[in-house]
Amino acid sequence: QSALTQPRSVSGSPGQSVTISCTGTSSDIGGYNYVSWYQQYPGKAPKLMIYDVAKRPSGVPDRFSGSKSGNTASLIISGLQAEDEADYYCCSYAGTYTYWVFGGGSKLTVL
């Protein structure tokens, strides 16, 4: 069982917006502003999409955004495109004992 809780699946139609939630505790998400999100296609390595809760690495479309409230972080994908269909994982820094924890992943289906 993963340390962070994500919905197993989410879906949306092209052009719509979807939100993927990631729930942790005050020891990880709630305690630090170090949440990151990764996109993973089948058989491929994950790709960093969001870091430090809401920052985007160079080259990531601004359709991807992140936020956090309390112990829950969210990845928001607006203007959904077929190419966004993938698995998405959240990750949070969790202090100097556990260090980093991941969510179980959410499969995004573009209808």
Place this chain on the structure above:
Amino acid sequence: QLQLQESGPGLVKPSETLSLTCTVSGGSISGSSYYWGWIRQPPGKGLEWIGSIFYSGSTYYYPSLKSRVTISVDMSKNQFSLKLSSVTAADTAVYYCAGHLPFTMGNYWGQGALVIVSS
């Protein structure tokens, strides 16, 4: 742009030690503020951080794996390595190496190496 590549045996027998190496190109392991980590993903499951190392030798391990994990760095070869002892079938996974900043896991990823634990 950093590039990482995992290498090592794809099949390990139960109770033996899994050994993987990650070769870094496009930058020096010791020439940046990056940490060097290992993450694994069992077939059909999610990601799990295993541990990380800084070029100085400081290591950080996931508590539940700490007793079985050793991560080391070889600056002369621009490589870092993972050893996981006493493996069982539960350790079967795709193992990724990654370069990351202090509080962000996985800025750069290798392509992954599937390791199967089986007799």
